[in-house]
Amino acid sequence: LHNSQGQLIGSIHLARDISDRKKIEDEAVREQKIEAIGRMAGGIAHDFNNILAGIVGYTTLLKEGCQSNSSVSADLESIERLVMRGAELSRALLIYSRKGKYTRVTLNLNDLVDEVGMVIRRTKSKDVKMKVRLAPDLPEIIGDRGHLYQAVMNLSLNAIEAMPDGGVLTITTSLCSPSGTGYKSRLSPDSSSYVAVTVSDNGLGMDNETRKFIFEPFFTTKVRRPGKGLGLSMVAGIASRHGGSIEVESEPGRGSTFTLFLPFGEETPVVTLVPSPAEIGPGAILIVDDEEDFRSTLGRWLEGHGFRVLSAAGGEEALKYLKKKKEEISLVLLDMVMEGMGGAETFRALREIIPDLPVIICSGGPLDDVCKEMLDEGARDFIQKPFKYEVIEEKIREFISQ
Numbered sequence: 001l002h003n004s005q006g007q008l009i010g011s012i013h014l015a016r017d018i019s020d021r022k023k024i025e026d027e028a029v030r031e032q033k034i035e036a037i038g039r040m041a042g043g044i045a046h047d048f049n050n051i052l053a054g055i056v057g058y059t060t061l062l063k064e065g066c067q068s069n070s071s072v073s074a075d076l077e078s079i080e081r082l083v084m085r086g087a088e089l090s091r092a093l094l095i096y097s098r099k100g101k102y103t104r105v106t107l108n109l110n111d112l113v114d115e116v117g118m119v120i121r122r123t124k125s126k127d128v129k130m131k132v133r134l135a136p137d138l139p140e141i142i143g144d145r146g147h148l149y150q151a152v153m154n155l156s157l158n159a160i161e162a163m164p165d166g167g168v169l170t171i172t173t174s175l176c177s178p179s180g181t182g183y184k185s186r187l188s189p190d191s192s193s194y195v196a197v198t199v200s201d202n203g204l205g206m207d208n209e210t211r212k213f214i215f216e217p218f219f220t221t222k223v224r225r226p227g228k229g230l231g232l233s234m235v236a237g238i239a240s241r242h243g244g245s246i247e248v249e250s251e252p253g254r255g256s257t258f259t260l261f262l263p264f265g266e267e268t269p270v271v272t273l274v275p276s277p278a279e280i281g282p283g284a285i286l287i288v289d290d291e292e293d294f295r296s297t298l299g300r301w302l303e304g305h306g307f308r309v310l311s312a313a314g315g316e317e318a319l320k321y322l323k324k325k326k327e328e329i330s331l332v333l334l335d336m337v338m339e340g341m342g343g344a345e346t347f348r349a350l351r352e353i354i355p356d357l358p359v360i361i362c363s364g365g366p367l368d369d370v371c372k373e374m375l376d377e378g379a380r381d382f383i384q385k386p387f388k389y390e391v392i393e394e395k396i397r398e399f400i401s402q
Contacts, residue, residue: 053293199258
């Protein structure tokens, strides 16, 4: 400020608190980062499942040629178990990427927390005390029961591991609105209310730097029993898939509190998979897959169990088979991600030739919206790679018996 003679007599300072804006910007960057990692994780999981499917196939064929009580057979079964462990890791990545199998049902979180509580009480150490506080008249939500059970279980197990010298695990359910929480900017304004599950411990706690990374895959702070670092990333993926959010408050030496927010009140139809009434005749099974190892091993397995098998490396070849041998093909095992014609395009082209042709989707990817559309249009079933060949044989025989 200057007076009439132009002399400086003072100044005015303006300040604006941009803390909220910075939080929103940081959250947007975090979400973009998680989305990018999720896309990469989903792609890796799909390709990984296809590789595992080939290993399962060759292992299965080798087991067929061994005596069941031999050491070689036992070794092959160990390989198969390890492959299935790899498949669980892959499914965890798909859940994180929001692309895992997702079946919506109506459920009550109080019942789900009770189920988790019963398991925790039987397995926790005596040094850990457990408290469960359930909100009365909690409204039902629509979601994937298996995923939500896994989310609450993961949070509970993490809380117990954060208390190596014992402590108190508290699980609480509640009803809240975005405006009534400290996370209004991260909760969808489209939902007026949320049900929440809060899992608290009074264990080691975390500093600010650690909290930045806890929901990223393969990040772990465990020292005594190092894990895969996928537990909390799976919870984050499950929360996002349900239109909710997972939030954390923690201080070193004072424990941690994780809150899982889930919206309710939306009229979302429950997915029900109803098999087509078409019957499967005595003809050949057509395997349509661009993975040669999978086609070869599954084809040899099915032939060894009395089935006639044809195989095609893609949609175009499958259509040629169907046009030439229309009367011979009774069932199609169809991959989703292939060079050239994809699974959905191939499915619809096959059904134009034979409208009631039974098709089972066999994919290294998840049961996504495209697969669900195909099931609605008449595909008989979905099975995710890798799987034990006995499972697909059982499904085929079930269809034949119908």
